Amino acid sequence: MITVERLSKRYGRHTAVEDVSFHCEPGTVTGFLGPNGAGKSTTMRMICGFTPPSAGTATVNNVDYRQLPNPGRQVGLLLDAGAQHPGRTGRETLTLSAKIMGVPRRRVDECLDQVGLNAVAAGRRVRAYSLGMRQRLGLAQALLGDPRVLILDEPANGLDPEGIYWMRGLLRDFADRGGTVLLSSHLLREVEAVADRLVVIGAGRVVAQGSRDELLAGTGALVRARDPEALRAAVDRAGLPVRSSTDGGLLVDAEPGAVGQAAADSGVALLELRPAESAGLEQIFLSLTAGDSVREAVK
Template sequence: MISVEHLTKRYGRHTAVDDVSFHCEPGTVTGFLGPNGAGKSTTMRMICGLTPPSVGAATVLGRPYRQLPNPGREVGVLLDASAQHAGRTGREALTVAAATMGVGRREVAVKLEQVGLTGTAAKRRVRAYSLGMRQRLGLAHALLGDPRVLILDEPANGLDPEGIFWMRGLLRDFADRGGTVLLSSHLLREVEAVADRLVVIGGGRIVAQGGKDELLAGDRTLVRARDAAALRRALAAAGLAASDGTDGSLLVPATAETVGQAAADAGVPLSELRPAEGGGLEQLFLSLTTNSIPQEAAR
Protein backbone atom coordinates (compact mmCIF):
# COMPACT_ATOMS: atom_id res chain seq x y z
CA MET A 1 0.00 0.00 0.00
CA ILE A 2 0.92 3.69 -0.21
CA SER A 3 0.56 5.99 2.78
CA VAL A 4 0.94 9.77 2.46
CA GLU A 5 0.83 11.78 5.68
CA HIS A 6 0.78 15.59 5.75
CA LEU A 7 3.19 16.01 2.83
CA THR A 8 4.22 19.62 2.29
CA LYS A 9 6.79 21.02 -0.13
CA ARG A 10 7.94 24.63 -0.05
CA TYR A 11 10.26 26.36 -2.50
CA GLY A 12 11.23 29.54 -0.71
CA ARG A 13 8.00 31.42 -0.05
CA HIS A 14 6.00 29.31 -2.48
CA THR A 15 4.16 26.23 -1.22
CA ALA A 16 3.78 23.71 -4.06
CA VAL A 17 2.16 20.97 -1.94
CA ASP A 18 0.30 21.81 1.25
CA ASP A 19 -0.52 19.20 3.93
CA VAL A 20 -1.50 16.37 1.55
CA SER A 21 -2.64 13.06 3.08
CA PHE A 22 -4.17 9.97 1.45
CA HIS A 23 -3.83 6.18 1.29
CA CYS A 24 -3.86 3.67 -1.56
CA GLU A 25 -4.93 0.16 -0.63
CA PRO A 26 -4.04 -3.20 -2.22
CA GLY A 27 -6.50 -4.32 -4.87
CA THR A 28 -7.39 -0.77 -5.94
CA VAL A 29 -6.58 1.80 -8.60
CA THR A 30 -6.45 5.31 -7.17
CA GLY A 31 -6.87 8.15 -9.67
CA PHE A 32 -4.77 11.17 -8.64
CA LEU A 33 -6.29 14.16 -10.40
CA GLY A 34 -5.66 17.87 -10.62
CA PRO A 35 -5.01 20.62 -13.17
CA ASN A 36 -1.50 21.50 -14.31
CA GLY A 37 0.27 23.27 -11.46
CA ALA A 38 -1.81 21.57 -8.77
CA GLY A 39 1.09 19.63 -7.21
CA LYS A 40 0.49 16.09 -8.56
CA SER A 41 3.97 15.43 -9.91
CA THR A 42 5.66 17.01 -6.90
CA THR A 43 3.65 14.75 -4.61
CA MET A 44 4.54 11.66 -6.62
CA ARG A 45 8.21 12.59 -6.63
CA MET A 46 8.12 12.92 -2.85
CA ILE A 47 6.52 9.47 -2.56
CA CYS A 48 9.33 8.03 -4.69
CA GLY A 49 12.12 9.74 -2.73
CA LEU A 50 13.16 12.04 -5.59
CA THR A 51 12.08 15.26 -3.88
CA PRO A 52 12.54 15.67 -0.12
CA PRO A 53 9.41 16.97 1.64
CA SER A 54 9.54 20.10 3.76
CA VAL A 55 7.06 18.49 6.18
CA GLY A 56 5.41 15.09 6.39
CA ALA A 57 6.29 11.63 5.14
CA ALA A 58 5.27 8.96 2.65
CA THR A 59 5.73 5.19 2.82
CA VAL A 60 5.31 2.41 0.28
CA LEU A 61 4.65 -1.07 1.65
CA GLY A 62 5.34 0.30 5.13
CA ARG A 63 8.72 1.93 4.42
CA PRO A 64 10.00 5.16 2.89
CA TYR A 65 10.84 4.41 -0.75
CA ARG A 66 14.55 5.05 -0.22
CA GLN A 67 14.68 2.38 2.49
CA LEU A 68 13.39 -0.40 0.23
CA PRO A 69 16.34 -2.77 -0.34
CA ASN A 70 15.54 -3.36 -4.03
CA PRO A 71 12.77 -0.89 -4.87
CA GLY A 72 12.26 -2.07 -8.46
CA ARG A 73 11.17 -5.49 -7.15
CA GLU A 74 8.56 -3.85 -4.90
CA VAL A 75 7.43 -0.68 -6.69
CA GLY A 76 7.09 -0.02 -10.41
CA VAL A 77 7.53 3.67 -11.18
CA LEU A 78 6.90 5.66 -14.36
CA LEU A 79 7.19 9.40 -13.82
CA ASP A 80 8.73 10.55 -17.13
CA ALA A 81 8.71 8.35 -20.24
CA SER A 82 11.34 10.58 -21.87
CA ALA A 83 13.92 9.94 -19.12
CA GLN A 84 15.45 6.91 -20.87
CA HIS A 85 18.85 6.33 -22.47
CA ALA A 86 18.27 7.49 -26.06
CA GLY A 87 21.24 5.56 -27.47
CA ARG A 88 20.16 2.12 -26.29
CA THR A 89 17.62 -0.10 -27.95
CA GLY A 90 14.45 -0.90 -26.08
CA ARG A 91 15.71 -4.40 -25.36
CA GLU A 92 19.09 -3.09 -24.14
CA ALA A 93 17.46 -0.55 -21.83
CA LEU A 94 15.33 -3.23 -20.24
CA THR A 95 18.23 -5.68 -20.03
CA VAL A 96 20.32 -3.16 -18.06
CA ALA A 97 17.38 -2.58 -15.71
CA ALA A 98 16.94 -6.34 -15.24
CA ALA A 99 20.61 -6.75 -14.32
CA THR A 100 20.33 -3.91 -11.81
CA MET A 101 17.28 -5.49 -10.13
CA GLY A 102 18.58 -9.04 -10.27
CA VAL A 103 15.81 -10.13 -12.62
CA GLY A 104 16.43 -12.97 -15.09
CA ARG A 105 16.97 -11.99 -18.74
CA ARG A 106 13.98 -14.11 -19.78
CA GLU A 107 11.72 -11.55 -18.10
CA VAL A 108 12.96 -8.90 -20.53
CA ALA A 109 11.37 -10.70 -23.46
CA VAL A 110 8.22 -11.42 -21.44
CA LYS A 111 7.70 -7.78 -20.50
CA LEU A 112 8.51 -6.47 -23.98
CA GLU A 113 5.87 -8.78 -25.37
CA GLN A 114 3.41 -7.74 -22.65
CA VAL A 115 3.66 -4.08 -23.68
CA GLY A 116 3.73 -4.77 -27.42
CA LEU A 117 7.39 -3.94 -28.15
CA THR A 118 8.58 -7.01 -30.01
CA GLY A 119 10.61 -7.73 -33.13
CA THR A 120 11.87 -4.59 -34.86
CA ALA A 121 10.47 -2.30 -32.17
CA ALA A 122 12.60 -3.95 -29.46
CA LYS A 123 15.74 -3.53 -31.59
CA ARG A 124 15.12 0.12 -32.40
CA ARG A 125 17.04 2.79 -30.47
CA VAL A 126 14.99 4.74 -27.97
CA ARG A 127 15.78 8.04 -29.70
CA ALA A 128 13.71 6.78 -32.65
CA TYR A 129 10.72 5.84 -30.47
CA SER A 130 7.51 7.80 -30.57
CA LEU A 131 6.15 9.08 -27.26
CA GLY A 132 3.68 6.21 -27.20
CA MET A 133 6.49 3.66 -27.65
CA ARG A 134 8.46 5.31 -24.85
CA GLN A 135 5.42 5.03 -22.62
CA ARG A 136 5.18 1.33 -23.40
CA LEU A 137 8.89 0.86 -22.64
CA GLY A 138 8.44 2.79 -19.39
CA LEU A 139 5.56 0.51 -18.42
CA ALA A 140 7.69 -2.54 -19.23
CA HIS A 141 10.38 -1.16 -16.93
CA ALA A 142 7.81 -0.53 -14.18
CA LEU A 143 6.49 -4.10 -14.48
CA LEU A 144 9.89 -5.77 -14.86
CA GLY A 145 10.43 -6.67 -11.20
CA ASP A 146 6.86 -8.01 -10.74
CA PRO A 147 6.15 -5.29 -8.15
CA ARG A 148 3.21 -5.09 -5.80
CA VAL A 149 2.76 -1.33 -6.31
CA LEU A 150 2.63 0.85 -9.44
CA ILE A 151 3.11 4.64 -9.35
CA LEU A 152 2.38 6.12 -12.78
CA ASP A 153 2.37 9.79 -13.80
CA GLU A 154 0.45 10.40 -17.05
CA PRO A 155 1.25 6.96 -18.52
CA ALA A 156 -1.31 7.33 -21.33
CA ASN A 157 0.37 10.37 -22.91
CA GLY A 158 1.12 9.58 -26.54
CA LEU A 159 -0.88 6.35 -26.63
CA ASP A 160 -3.48 5.91 -29.36
CA PRO A 161 -7.05 4.86 -28.43
CA GLU A 162 -6.17 1.19 -28.79
CA GLY A 163 -3.13 1.68 -26.52
CA ILE A 164 -5.20 3.50 -23.92
CA PHE A 165 -7.74 0.68 -23.90
CA TRP A 166 -4.90 -1.84 -23.52
CA MET A 167 -3.37 0.09 -20.63
CA ARG A 168 -6.73 0.29 -18.87
CA GLY A 169 -7.03 -3.50 -18.98
CA LEU A 170 -3.44 -3.95 -17.79
CA LEU A 171 -3.95 -1.72 -14.73
CA ARG A 172 -7.32 -3.24 -13.88
CA ASP A 173 -5.85 -6.74 -14.05
CA PHE A 174 -2.88 -5.69 -11.88
CA ALA A 175 -5.21 -4.34 -9.18
CA ASP A 176 -7.60 -7.28 -9.40
CA ARG A 177 -4.65 -9.57 -8.59
CA GLY A 178 -4.04 -7.60 -5.37
CA GLY A 179 -1.74 -4.87 -6.62
CA THR A 180 -1.86 -1.21 -5.62
CA VAL A 181 -1.97 1.45 -8.36
CA LEU A 182 -1.56 5.22 -8.01
CA LEU A 183 -2.42 6.75 -11.38
CA SER A 184 -2.13 10.39 -12.38
CA SER A 185 -3.77 11.30 -15.68
CA HIS A 186 -5.49 14.19 -17.42
CA LEU A 187 -7.63 11.70 -19.41
CA LEU A 188 -10.58 11.86 -17.07
CA ARG A 189 -12.80 9.42 -18.89
CA GLU A 190 -10.09 6.78 -18.75
CA VAL A 191 -9.57 7.37 -15.03
CA GLU A 192 -13.32 7.13 -14.48
CA ALA A 193 -13.34 3.79 -16.34
CA VAL A 194 -10.54 2.15 -14.32
CA ALA A 195 -10.27 3.83 -10.89
CA ASP A 196 -11.83 2.62 -7.65
CA ARG A 197 -10.87 5.68 -5.62
CA LEU A 198 -10.18 9.31 -6.45
CA VAL A 199 -7.88 11.90 -4.90
CA VAL A 200 -8.37 15.40 -6.32
CA ILE A 201 -5.76 18.09 -5.69
CA GLY A 202 -6.04 21.79 -6.46
CA GLY A 203 -3.63 24.58 -5.55
CA GLY A 204 -1.43 22.09 -3.70
CA ARG A 205 -4.19 20.91 -1.36
CA ILE A 206 -6.56 17.93 -1.42
CA VAL A 207 -10.01 19.21 -2.37
CA ALA A 208 -11.76 15.81 -2.41
CA GLN A 209 -11.01 12.13 -1.94
CA GLY A 210 -12.97 8.93 -1.54
CA GLY A 211 -14.56 6.09 -3.46
CA LYS A 212 -15.33 6.94 -7.08
CA ASP A 213 -18.99 6.06 -6.82
CA GLU A 214 -19.33 8.03 -3.59
CA LEU A 215 -17.78 11.18 -5.04
CA LEU A 216 -19.68 11.03 -8.31
CA ALA A 217 -22.94 10.69 -6.38
CA GLY A 218 -22.16 13.73 -4.22
CA ASP A 219 -24.31 16.84 -3.93
CA ARG A 220 -23.94 19.33 -6.77
CA THR A 221 -26.19 22.26 -7.55
CA LEU A 222 -26.88 24.21 -10.73
CA VAL A 223 -27.55 27.88 -10.03
CA ARG A 224 -28.24 30.91 -12.21
CA ALA A 225 -28.73 34.62 -11.61
CA ARG A 226 -29.20 37.64 -13.83
CA ASP A 227 -26.18 39.21 -12.16
CA ALA A 228 -23.68 36.38 -12.69
CA ALA A 229 -20.75 38.39 -11.31
CA ALA A 230 -22.59 39.12 -8.06
CA LEU A 231 -23.48 35.44 -7.75
CA ARG A 232 -19.85 34.42 -8.18
CA ARG A 233 -18.81 36.89 -5.48
CA ALA A 234 -21.50 35.57 -3.14
CA LEU A 235 -20.41 31.98 -3.62
CA ALA A 236 -16.73 32.85 -3.18
CA ALA A 237 -17.51 34.75 0.03
CA ALA A 238 -19.22 31.62 1.35
CA GLY A 239 -16.21 29.49 0.44
CA LEU A 240 -18.01 27.68 -2.38
CA ALA A 241 -16.14 26.85 -5.60
CA ALA A 242 -18.10 27.26 -8.83
CA SER A 243 -17.48 26.19 -12.41
CA ASP A 244 -19.21 27.38 -15.57
CA GLY A 245 -22.26 25.41 -16.59
CA THR A 246 -24.41 26.22 -19.62
CA ASP A 247 -26.37 29.36 -20.54
CA GLY A 248 -24.72 31.41 -17.81
CA SER A 249 -25.36 28.89 -15.06
CA LEU A 250 -22.82 27.82 -12.43
CA LEU A 251 -22.19 24.36 -11.03
CA VAL A 252 -21.41 24.23 -7.31
CA PRO A 253 -20.29 21.14 -5.31
CA ALA A 254 -22.76 21.75 -2.47
CA THR A 255 -26.43 21.23 -1.66
CA ALA A 256 -29.09 23.51 -3.12
CA GLU A 257 -29.89 24.70 0.41
CA THR A 258 -26.28 25.78 1.01
CA VAL A 259 -26.04 27.55 -2.34
CA GLY A 260 -29.38 29.27 -1.91
CA GLN A 261 -28.43 30.48 1.57
CA ALA A 262 -25.17 31.95 0.26
CA ALA A 263 -27.04 33.89 -2.41
CA ALA A 264 -29.69 35.06 0.05
CA ASP A 265 -27.07 36.26 2.54
CA ALA A 266 -25.53 38.38 -0.22
CA GLY A 267 -28.88 39.64 -1.45
CA VAL A 268 -28.48 38.08 -4.91
CA PRO A 269 -31.80 37.06 -6.50
CA LEU A 270 -31.69 33.73 -8.30
CA SER A 271 -33.43 32.76 -11.53
CA GLU A 272 -32.67 29.04 -11.20
CA LEU A 273 -31.60 26.72 -8.36
CA ARG A 274 -31.78 22.95 -8.66
CA PRO A 275 -29.76 19.77 -8.05
CA ALA A 276 -27.43 19.16 -10.98
CA GLU A 277 -27.81 16.05 -13.06
CA GLY A 278 -24.88 13.64 -12.96
CA GLY A 279 -22.11 14.88 -15.22
CA GLY A 280 -19.51 12.22 -14.51
CA LEU A 281 -15.94 12.71 -13.43
CA GLU A 282 -15.25 15.54 -15.85
CA GLN A 283 -17.93 17.75 -14.35
CA LEU A 284 -16.91 16.84 -10.80
CA PHE A 285 -13.29 17.68 -11.60
CA LEU A 286 -14.19 21.08 -13.01
CA SER A 287 -16.45 21.92 -10.08
CA LEU A 288 -13.72 21.07 -7.56
CA THR A 289 -10.68 22.62 -9.23
CA THR A 290 -11.93 25.79 -10.93
CA ASN A 291 -9.97 28.80 -9.64
CA SER A 292 -7.86 26.57 -7.37
CA ILE A 293 -4.50 27.01 -9.09
CA PRO A 294 -2.09 29.63 -7.72
CA GLN A 295 -0.44 31.68 -10.48
CA GLU A 296 3.04 30.44 -9.61
CA ALA A 297 2.10 26.85 -8.72
CA ALA A 298 4.65 24.22 -9.68
CA ARG A 299 3.39 21.07 -11.30
Protein backbone atom coordinates in the same frame (compact mmCIF):
# COMPACT_ATOMS: atom_id res chain seq x y z
CA MET B 1 -0.13 0.19 0.01
CA ILE B 2 0.90 3.84 -0.25
CA THR B 3 0.50 6.18 2.70
CA VAL B 4 1.06 9.94 2.45
CA GLU B 5 0.80 11.96 5.67
CA ARG B 6 0.91 15.78 5.81
CA LEU B 7 3.46 15.97 2.98
CA SER B 8 4.77 19.45 2.13
CA LYS B 9 7.45 20.84 -0.18
CA ARG B 10 8.74 24.40 -0.24
CA TYR B 11 11.25 25.96 -2.63
CA GLY B 12 12.31 29.13 -0.88
CA ARG B 13 9.18 31.25 -0.59
CA HIS B 14 7.24 29.09 -3.04
CA THR B 15 5.12 26.26 -1.61
CA ALA B 16 4.62 23.53 -4.22
CA VAL B 17 2.82 21.04 -1.95
CA GLU B 18 1.18 21.77 1.38
CA ASP B 19 -0.13 19.32 3.96
CA VAL B 20 -1.13 16.57 1.50
CA SER B 21 -2.48 13.33 2.97
CA PHE B 22 -4.04 10.28 1.31
CA HIS B 23 -3.63 6.53 1.07
CA CYS B 24 -3.87 3.93 -1.69
CA GLU B 25 -5.13 0.47 -0.75
CA PRO B 26 -4.19 -2.88 -2.33
CA GLY B 27 -6.61 -3.95 -5.03
CA THR B 28 -7.41 -0.38 -6.09
CA VAL B 29 -6.50 2.22 -8.71
CA THR B 30 -6.25 5.73 -7.27
CA GLY B 31 -6.57 8.60 -9.73
CA PHE B 32 -4.41 11.60 -8.74
CA LEU B 33 -5.87 14.65 -10.48
CA GLY B 34 -5.10 18.34 -10.69
CA PRO B 35 -4.20 21.14 -13.13
CA ASN B 36 -0.64 21.81 -14.28
CA GLY B 37 1.46 23.10 -11.42
CA ALA B 38 -0.92 21.74 -8.78
CA GLY B 39 1.80 19.58 -7.18
CA LYS B 40 1.03 16.11 -8.57
CA SER B 41 4.50 15.32 -9.91
CA THR B 42 6.24 16.85 -6.89
CA THR B 43 4.13 14.68 -4.57
CA MET B 44 4.93 11.55 -6.57
CA ARG B 45 8.64 12.37 -6.54
CA MET B 46 8.52 12.78 -2.77
CA ILE B 47 6.79 9.40 -2.39
CA CYS B 48 9.62 7.82 -4.39
CA GLY B 49 12.42 9.64 -2.56
CA PHE B 50 13.61 11.69 -5.54
CA THR B 51 12.56 14.97 -3.92
CA PRO B 52 13.09 15.41 -0.17
CA PRO B 53 9.96 16.71 1.59
CA SER B 54 10.04 19.85 3.68
CA ALA B 55 7.61 18.19 6.09
CA GLY B 56 5.51 15.05 6.39
CA THR B 57 6.12 11.44 5.45
CA ALA B 58 5.38 9.01 2.62
CA THR B 59 5.71 5.24 2.81
CA VAL B 60 5.16 2.27 0.52
CA ASN B 61 4.20 -0.93 2.31
CA ASN B 62 4.89 0.94 5.58
CA VAL B 63 8.52 1.63 4.61
CA ASP B 64 10.23 4.77 3.28
CA TYR B 65 10.85 4.09 -0.41
CA ARG B 66 14.57 4.80 0.03
CA GLN B 67 14.78 2.05 2.64
CA LEU B 68 13.24 -0.63 0.43
CA PRO B 69 15.71 -3.39 -0.49
CA ASN B 70 15.77 -3.69 -4.29
CA PRO B 71 12.79 -1.28 -4.67
CA GLY B 72 12.10 -2.23 -8.32
CA ARG B 73 10.90 -5.64 -7.12
CA GLN B 74 8.26 -3.97 -4.93
CA VAL B 75 7.38 -0.69 -6.68
CA GLY B 76 7.15 -0.05 -10.41
CA LEU B 77 7.74 3.59 -11.40
CA LEU B 78 7.00 5.60 -14.51
CA LEU B 79 7.60 9.26 -13.71
CA ASP B 80 9.20 10.41 -16.98
CA ALA B 81 9.00 8.36 -20.16
CA GLY B 82 11.81 10.48 -21.64
CA ALA B 83 14.30 9.45 -18.94
CA GLN B 84 15.72 6.56 -20.97
CA HIS B 85 19.12 6.26 -22.64
CA PRO B 86 18.52 7.20 -26.30
CA GLY B 87 21.39 5.07 -27.58
CA ARG B 88 20.16 1.78 -26.17
CA THR B 89 17.53 -0.42 -27.75
CA GLY B 90 14.32 -1.14 -25.92
CA ARG B 91 15.51 -4.70 -25.23
CA GLU B 92 18.90 -3.49 -23.95
CA THR B 93 17.14 -1.04 -21.62
CA LEU B 94 15.06 -3.78 -20.04
CA THR B 95 17.93 -6.31 -19.99
CA LEU B 96 20.12 -3.90 -18.01
CA SER B 97 17.29 -3.22 -15.55
CA ALA B 98 16.68 -6.97 -15.19
CA LYS B 99 20.35 -7.53 -14.29
CA ILE B 100 20.28 -4.73 -11.72
CA MET B 101 17.11 -6.07 -10.10
CA GLY B 102 18.16 -9.70 -10.33
CA VAL B 103 15.05 -10.84 -12.21
CA PRO B 104 15.10 -13.71 -14.73
CA ARG B 105 16.03 -12.79 -18.31
CA ARG B 106 12.71 -14.22 -19.52
CA ARG B 107 10.92 -11.30 -17.83
CA VAL B 108 12.32 -9.01 -20.54
CA ASP B 109 10.44 -10.84 -23.29
CA GLU B 110 7.35 -11.24 -21.12
CA CYS B 111 7.15 -7.51 -20.40
CA LEU B 112 7.87 -6.49 -23.99
CA ASP B 113 5.03 -8.73 -25.08
CA GLN B 114 2.78 -7.45 -22.30
CA VAL B 115 3.12 -3.82 -23.43
CA GLY B 116 2.88 -4.59 -27.14
CA LEU B 117 6.47 -3.93 -28.27
CA ASN B 118 7.32 -6.59 -30.85
CA ALA B 119 10.80 -7.84 -31.79
CA VAL B 120 11.29 -5.08 -34.38
CA ALA B 121 10.34 -2.32 -31.94
CA ALA B 122 12.43 -3.88 -29.16
CA GLY B 123 15.47 -3.82 -31.46
CA ARG B 124 15.22 -0.10 -32.24
CA ARG B 125 17.21 2.59 -30.48
CA VAL B 126 15.12 4.52 -27.98
CA ARG B 127 15.96 7.76 -29.81
CA ALA B 128 13.83 6.46 -32.70
CA TYR B 129 10.82 5.75 -30.48
CA SER B 130 7.67 7.82 -30.60
CA LEU B 131 6.35 9.17 -27.30
CA GLY B 132 3.76 6.39 -27.23
CA MET B 133 6.48 3.74 -27.67
CA ARG B 134 8.52 5.32 -24.88
CA GLN B 135 5.47 5.14 -22.64
CA ARG B 136 5.07 1.45 -23.43
CA LEU B 137 8.76 0.84 -22.72
CA GLY B 138 8.44 2.78 -19.46
CA LEU B 139 5.48 0.62 -18.44
CA ALA B 140 7.44 -2.51 -19.32
CA GLN B 141 10.27 -1.30 -17.08
CA ALA B 142 7.81 -0.56 -14.26
CA LEU B 143 6.37 -4.10 -14.55
CA LEU B 144 9.74 -5.84 -14.95
CA GLY B 145 10.29 -6.62 -11.27
CA ASP B 146 6.77 -8.03 -10.87
CA PRO B 147 5.96 -5.38 -8.21
CA ARG B 148 2.79 -5.10 -6.15
CA VAL B 149 2.69 -1.29 -6.40
CA LEU B 150 2.69 0.95 -9.48
CA ILE B 151 3.26 4.73 -9.37
CA LEU B 152 2.62 6.25 -12.79
CA ASP B 153 2.80 9.92 -13.77
CA GLU B 154 0.84 10.67 -16.95
CA PRO B 155 1.43 7.21 -18.49
CA ALA B 156 -1.14 7.76 -21.26
CA ASN B 157 0.71 10.72 -22.83
CA GLY B 158 1.37 9.93 -26.48
CA LEU B 159 -0.83 6.84 -26.60
CA ASP B 160 -3.51 6.59 -29.29
CA PRO B 161 -7.10 5.66 -28.32
CA GLU B 162 -6.38 1.96 -28.76
CA GLY B 163 -3.29 2.30 -26.57
CA ILE B 164 -5.24 4.13 -23.87
CA TYR B 165 -7.87 1.41 -23.87
CA TRP B 166 -5.13 -1.22 -23.61
CA MET B 167 -3.45 0.59 -20.71
CA ARG B 168 -6.76 0.91 -18.87
CA GLY B 169 -7.24 -2.86 -19.08
CA LEU B 170 -3.68 -3.52 -17.96
CA LEU B 171 -4.05 -1.34 -14.84
CA ARG B 172 -7.47 -2.74 -14.02
CA ASP B 173 -6.14 -6.29 -14.25
CA PHE B 174 -3.13 -5.38 -12.09
CA ALA B 175 -5.38 -3.97 -9.35
CA ASP B 176 -7.87 -6.84 -9.59
CA ARG B 177 -5.00 -9.22 -8.81
CA GLY B 178 -4.33 -7.32 -5.57
CA GLY B 179 -1.94 -4.64 -6.80
CA THR B 180 -1.94 -0.98 -5.78
CA VAL B 181 -1.92 1.72 -8.47
CA LEU B 182 -1.39 5.48 -8.07
CA LEU B 183 -2.15 7.08 -11.43
CA SER B 184 -1.73 10.73 -12.39
CA SER B 185 -3.45 11.77 -15.61
CA HIS B 186 -5.06 14.67 -17.46
CA LEU B 187 -7.38 12.25 -19.27
CA LEU B 188 -10.32 12.59 -16.91
CA ARG B 189 -12.67 10.23 -18.71
CA GLU B 190 -10.07 7.47 -18.73
CA VAL B 191 -9.39 7.98 -15.03
CA GLU B 192 -13.12 7.91 -14.36
CA ALA B 193 -13.36 4.60 -16.23
CA VAL B 194 -10.56 2.82 -14.33
CA ALA B 195 -10.12 4.46 -10.90
CA ASP B 196 -11.67 3.19 -7.68
CA ARG B 197 -10.60 6.23 -5.66
CA LEU B 198 -9.89 9.84 -6.59
CA VAL B 199 -7.60 12.43 -5.03
CA VAL B 200 -7.98 15.96 -6.45
CA ILE B 201 -5.21 18.47 -5.77
CA GLY B 202 -5.24 22.21 -6.48
CA ALA B 203 -2.58 24.82 -5.68
CA GLY B 204 -0.62 22.22 -3.73
CA ARG B 205 -3.48 21.14 -1.46
CA VAL B 206 -5.92 18.23 -1.57
CA VAL B 207 -9.33 19.75 -2.35
CA ALA B 208 -11.30 16.48 -2.50
CA GLN B 209 -10.76 12.76 -2.10
CA GLY B 210 -12.84 9.64 -1.72
CA SER B 211 -14.18 6.74 -3.70
CA ARG B 212 -15.14 7.41 -7.30
CA ASP B 213 -18.79 6.75 -6.53
CA GLU B 214 -18.73 9.13 -3.56
CA LEU B 215 -17.24 12.00 -5.52
CA LEU B 216 -19.36 11.42 -8.61
CA ALA B 217 -22.56 11.05 -6.62
CA GLY B 218 -22.86 14.81 -6.97
CA THR B 219 -24.91 15.41 -3.85
CA GLY B 220 -26.57 18.78 -4.01
CA ALA B 221 -28.09 20.81 -6.79
CA LEU B 222 -27.01 22.61 -9.93
CA VAL B 223 -28.89 25.90 -10.33
CA ARG B 224 -28.84 28.84 -12.77
CA ALA B 225 -30.77 32.11 -12.79
CA ARG B 226 -31.20 35.19 -14.96
CA ASP B 227 -29.51 37.19 -12.20
CA PRO B 228 -26.53 35.12 -10.96
CA GLU B 229 -25.55 37.66 -8.29
CA ALA B 230 -29.05 37.71 -6.82
CA LEU B 231 -29.09 33.90 -6.83
CA ARG B 232 -25.80 33.66 -4.96
CA ALA B 233 -27.01 36.25 -2.44
CA ALA B 234 -30.23 34.25 -1.89
CA VAL B 235 -28.32 31.02 -1.36
CA ASP B 236 -25.87 32.75 0.99
CA ARG B 237 -28.74 34.19 3.04
CA ALA B 238 -30.16 30.70 3.39
CA GLY B 239 -26.81 29.49 4.74
CA LEU B 240 -26.32 26.89 1.99
CA PRO B 241 -22.73 25.96 0.99
CA VAL B 242 -22.14 27.00 -2.62
CA ARG B 243 -19.44 27.11 -5.28
CA SER B 244 -19.36 28.25 -8.88
CA SER B 245 -20.10 25.90 -11.76
CA THR B 246 -18.19 26.08 -15.04
CA ASP B 247 -21.36 26.93 -17.03
CA GLY B 248 -22.20 30.08 -15.13
CA GLY B 249 -24.45 28.39 -12.59
CA LEU B 250 -23.94 27.37 -8.99
CA LEU B 251 -23.35 24.02 -7.32
CA VAL B 252 -25.16 24.08 -3.98
CA ASP B 253 -24.59 21.47 -1.28
CA ALA B 254 -28.30 21.03 -0.51
CA GLU B 255 -31.37 19.31 -1.87
CA PRO B 256 -32.94 20.98 -4.93
CA GLY B 257 -36.10 21.72 -2.93
CA ALA B 258 -34.15 23.76 -0.38
CA VAL B 259 -32.38 25.67 -3.14
CA GLY B 260 -35.68 26.40 -4.91
CA GLN B 261 -37.22 27.63 -1.66
CA ALA B 262 -34.27 29.95 -1.01
CA ALA B 263 -34.64 31.41 -4.52
CA ALA B 264 -38.42 31.80 -4.13
CA ASP B 265 -38.04 33.54 -0.77
CA SER B 266 -35.82 36.13 -2.44
CA GLY B 267 -37.92 36.43 -5.59
CA VAL B 268 -35.18 35.06 -7.86
CA ALA B 269 -36.36 33.56 -11.17
CA LEU B 270 -34.56 30.31 -11.98
CA LEU B 271 -33.53 29.08 -15.42
CA GLU B 272 -32.44 25.63 -14.26
CA LEU B 273 -32.60 23.57 -11.06
CA ARG B 274 -31.65 19.90 -10.98
CA PRO B 275 -29.71 17.35 -8.95
CA ALA B 276 -25.98 17.65 -9.53
CA GLU B 277 -25.49 13.92 -9.92
CA SER B 278 -25.06 14.15 -13.69
CA ALA B 279 -22.13 16.57 -13.45
CA GLY B 280 -19.43 13.94 -14.08
CA LEU B 281 -15.75 13.97 -13.24
CA GLU B 282 -14.84 16.79 -15.64
CA GLN B 283 -17.41 19.15 -14.08
CA ILE B 284 -16.33 18.24 -10.55
CA PHE B 285 -12.63 18.64 -11.42
CA LEU B 286 -13.13 22.07 -12.97
CA SER B 287 -15.32 23.35 -10.16
CA LEU B 288 -12.95 22.11 -7.44
CA THR B 289 -9.85 23.59 -9.08
CA ALA B 290 -11.45 26.78 -10.44
CA GLY B 291 -9.14 29.74 -10.04
CA ASP B 292 -6.01 27.66 -9.50
CA SER B 293 -2.96 28.66 -11.52
CA VAL B 294 -2.30 26.50 -14.57
CA ARG B 295 1.34 27.54 -14.68
CA GLU B 296 3.93 24.92 -13.84
CA ALA B 297 5.26 25.24 -10.32
CA VAL B 298 8.66 26.88 -10.04
CA LYS B 299 11.20 24.23 -9.11
